[in-house]
Amino acid sequence: MSKSSFKIEHEFEKxxxxxxxxxxxxxxxxxxxxxxxxxxDIPTIDKKNSHYDPDDHQYILLCLLRAVCDLVLICQLPFLVIYLVPADLTVGQFVYVIRKRIKLSAEKAIFIFVDNVLPPTGAIMSTIYDEKKDEDGFLYVTYSGENTFG
Structure with a gap:
C-alpha cells in the first residue's frame, strides 16, 4: 500500500x-x-457531513472536531478525513459510521484496513490504536469496497 497522503503532505514533527x-x-x-x-470504486466520504450530530443519540460515534478541521482544509486531499473517535467504539461501529457517511447501500461491501490488515469487528478502537498507532500518534485507516489486502 502506498504511503498515506497525510504523511506526504505534513512533516512528521507537525x-x-x-x-x-x-x-x-x-x-x-x-x-x-x-x-x-x-x-x-467506493464513494468518497463527504467532508461537509462529517461532523458531530447531537441528535444521533444511538450513534454518537465520530466527530470531525474543530480542533482538526484546519488540517483537513489545509491538506486539500480528496480522499482524506480526520476523525476523533471515542476510545470505546468498536471497529464494527466505526465501519457503520463510515458506511453512513459515504451513503453506501446495505448490499454493498465495505472493508477497513489498519496496517493493511482487516481488524476484527468486535475489537475496541482504543485497543487497535494502542497496537497499531503510527509513531506520529495517529491511527491510519483505509477503507475500500474490496477486501484488497485479505
Missing part, C-alpha cells in the same frame, strides 16, 4: 505535535486518519 495536542485536549478520543483506498 503530525506528532498535532496528535499529542489532540490526545491532551481530548484524552477519551483517538485521532484517526481515514483515507479511501486508491483504486477503490
Amino acid at each position: 503530525r506528532r505535535a498535532e496528535a499529542e495536542r489532540i490526545r491532551e485536549k481530548y484524552p477519551d478520543r483517538i485521532p484517526v486518519i481515514v483515507e479511501k483506498a486508491e483504486r477503490s
Whole structure:
C-alpha cells in the first residue's frame, strides 16, 4: 500500500505535535486518519457531513472536531478525513459510521484496513490504536469496497 497522503503532505514533527495536542485536549478520543483506498470504486466520504450530530443519540460515534478541521482544509486531499473517535467504539461501529457517511447501500461491501490488515469487528478502537498507532500518534485507516489486502 502506498504511503498515506497525510504523511506526504505534513512533516512528521507537525503530525506528532498535532496528535499529542489532540490526545491532551481530548484524552477519551483517538485521532484517526481515514483515507479511501486508491483504486477503490467506493464513494468518497463527504467532508461537509462529517461532523458531530447531537441528535444521533444511538450513534454518537465520530466527530470531525474543530480542533482538526484546519488540517483537513489545509491538506486539500480528496480522499482524506480526520476523525476523533471515542476510545470505546468498536471497529464494527466505526465501519457503520463510515458506511453512513459515504451513503453506501446495505448490499454493498465495505472493508477497513489498519496496517493493511482487516481488524476484527468486535475489537475496541482504543485497543487497535494502542497496537497499531503510527509513531506520529495517529491511527491510519483505509477503507475500500474490496477486501484488497485479505
